[in-house]
Amino acid sequence: MSNMDRRSFIKLLGAATGVGLAGAPFITSAAEMLPKKGRRVVVIGGGYGGSIVAKYIRINDPSIEVVMIERDRKFVSCPFSNTVIAGFRDIKDLTITYDKLAANNGIKVVHDEVTAVDTSAKKVVVSGGTISYDRLVLSPGIDFRFEEIEGYDPVATPKVIPHAWKAGEQTLLLHKQLVNLPKGGTVLMSIPEMPFRCPPGPYERISLFAWYLKNHNPSAKIIVLDANQDIVSKGKLFKMAWAKHYEGLIDYRPTHKVVKVNTRKRSVDSGEGDIEADLVNLVPPQKAGLIAHKAGVVGEDKKWCPVNQMTFESTIAKNVHVIGDACMAGVMPKSGYSANSQAKVCATNIVQLMNGKELIDPSHVNVCYSFVAEKEAVSVAGIYKVAEGKTIAVPNSGGVSPDLSELEAIYAKSWIKNILHEMSS
Numbered sequence: 474m475s476n477m478d479r480r481s482f483i484k485l486l487g488a489a490t491g492v493g494l495a496g497a498p499f500i501t502s503a504a505e506m507l508p509k510k511g512r513r514v515v516v517i518g519g520g521y522g523g524s525i526v527a528k529y530i531r532i533n534d535p536s537i538e539v540v541m542i543e544r545d546r547k548f549v550s551c552p553f554s555n556t557v558i559a560g561f562r563d564i565k566d567l568t569i570t571y572d573k574l575a576a577n578n579g580i581k582v583v584h585d586e587v588t589a590v591d592t593s594a595k596k597v598v599v600s601g602g603t604i605s606y607d608r609l610v611l612s613p614g615i616d617f618r619f620e621e622i623e624g625y626d627p628v629a630t631p632k633v634i635p636h637a638w639k640a641g642e643q644t645l646l647l648h649k650q651l652v653n654l655p656k657g658g659t660v661l662m663s664i665p666e667m668p669f670r671c672p673p674g675p676y677e678r679i680s681l682f683a684w685y686l687k688n689h690n691p692s693a694k695i696i697v698l699d700a701n702q703d704i705v706s707k708g709k710l711f712k713m714a715w716a717k718h719y720e721g722l723i724d725y726r727p728t729h730k731v732v733k734v735n736t737r738k739r740s741v742d743s744g745e746g747d748i749e750a751d752l753v754n755l756v757p758p759q760k761a762g763l764i765a766h767k768a769g770v771v772g773e774d775k776k777w778c779p780v781n782q783m784t785f786e787s788t789i790a791k792n793v794h795v796i797g798d799a800c801m802a803g804v805m806p807k808s809g810y811s812a813n814s815q816a817k818v819c820a821t822n823i824v825q826l827m828n829g830k831e832l833i834d835p836s837h838v839n840v841c842y843s844f845v846a847e848k849e850a851v852s853v854a855g856i857y858k859v860a861e862g863k864t865i866a867v868p869n870s871g872g873v874s875p876d877l878s879e880l881e882a883i884y885a886k887s888w889i890k891n892i893l894h895e896m897s898s
């Protein structure tokens with residue numbers, strides 16, 4: 474086998490096996506894409522966590538080289554994507570590129586898919602070869618546990634029954650289906666068991682489905698099948714909003730876990746027989762992004778990554794850190810703001826570790842805004858600290874907004890503008 478042929482084979486093998494390749498000596502023979510001169514951190518993912526950890530490592534210590542690998546050239550934000558589905562925001566406002574982030578902070582951005590991680594050799598595999606690291610940060614977000622829903626075809630089903638739990642094409646498809654809903658038609662949304670990305674996200678979406686239908690298709694109905702026992706975040710506020718604005722429009726059914734789907738019939742089953750609808754928005758159960766599984770840093774639950782709460786270093790693989798939705802961070806919800814906060818703590822303590830200095834005690838913040846109508850929103854806030862190795866809520870901190878309010882909607886718009894600016898500059 475020629476050198477080139479062998480390399481291609483190795484790459485294909487890495488992509489195809491989908492298993493942890495720790496210690497596999499053959500990976501190391503693939504071509505090094507960016508020969509390493511000094512100290513280097515590689516970041517996988519350029520979303521809410523990845524862009525910020527890359528930026529703050531460079532801010533905290535410009536002598537450390539940072540290579541951020543992101544498969545897409547443009548990032549579309551999930552926060553605010555429900556407002557695109559309801560038709561009162563353009564997806565362009567939620568789309569960022571990486572040129573300014575790279576230029577302003579001296580980050581090397583590589584647009585490629587990481588197909589394997591060799592944690593022994595400290596290398597990641599992309600289509601162009603391998604990239605070596607001293608420390609690796611994974612912020613790959615989520616992937617889905619499709620296999621838990623009988624009849625779900627990962628390729629065919631989302632084209633007919635969108636989840637829209639990753640923003641972009643799926644968001645636009647769901648918006649189109651909502652606009653084209655027959656007069657008096659039925660919308661069905663199913664919510665998986667916790668934990669999942671953005672606990673208030675499904676209830677915001679239901680509110681905005683209802684807002685759209687009230688204004689454009691008032692005889693339509695919404696059925697909600699929630700696998701949880703009750704609304705999992707800001708429950709009182711969502712119930713207030715549904716009673717105030719959408720009386721009789723939403724049929725909310727808790728403890729209804731969807732176990733089966735029929736893509737052709739557009740129907741789902743939560744154990745009581747098939748329910749058909751004109752529009753089905755099935756959000757599947759979730760797990761850490763696939764590359765975390767390939768890197769071998771997922772815990773015994775086979776879903777999420779256990780990490781040291783001070784540094785976000787994996788408790789399974791040394792020199793590998795996991796932040797954002799993919800990691801287990803105590804009571805912090807899986808949100809973009811949490812990922813942003815974790816990224817800053819992780820960046821600070823990676824720099825401390827790489828310079829042989831003492832770790833800094835973390836303090837985290839999270840605020841999640843949810844729209845309940847075009848101009849009304851609600852919010853939940855939390856402050857977190859690490860105590861005895863666990864991330865806990867600071868006693869008597871945080872809470873929810875007292876009422877539905879236009880002011881919260883103004884705060885929300887300011888939040889998205891600021892956080893997307895921070896990620897892209």
Ligand SMILES: Cc1cc2nc3c(=O)[nH]c(=O)nc-3n(C[C@H](O)[C@H](O)[C@H](O)COP(=O)(O)OP(=O)(O)OC[C@H]3O[C@@H](n4cnc5c(N)ncnc54)[C@H](O)[C@@H]3O)c2cc1C
Nearest residue numbers: 518520521522544551552587613614671797798808809810
């Ligand atoms: C409908 C909805 C509404 C939401 N609203 C809010 C909100 O109002 N506020 C809030 O704080 N949060 C909200 N969230 C949650 C928020 O989107 C996530 O918590 C956040 O995106 C997590 O950040 P992350 O860095 O873990 O993942 P992401 O932001 O998803 O970034 C992961 C990145 O990694 C890349 N990637 C993955 N694997 C690879 C690979 N192998 N190679 C190269 N690149 C790879 C992906 O392309 C992606 O760009 C919402 C979510 C949804 C679905």
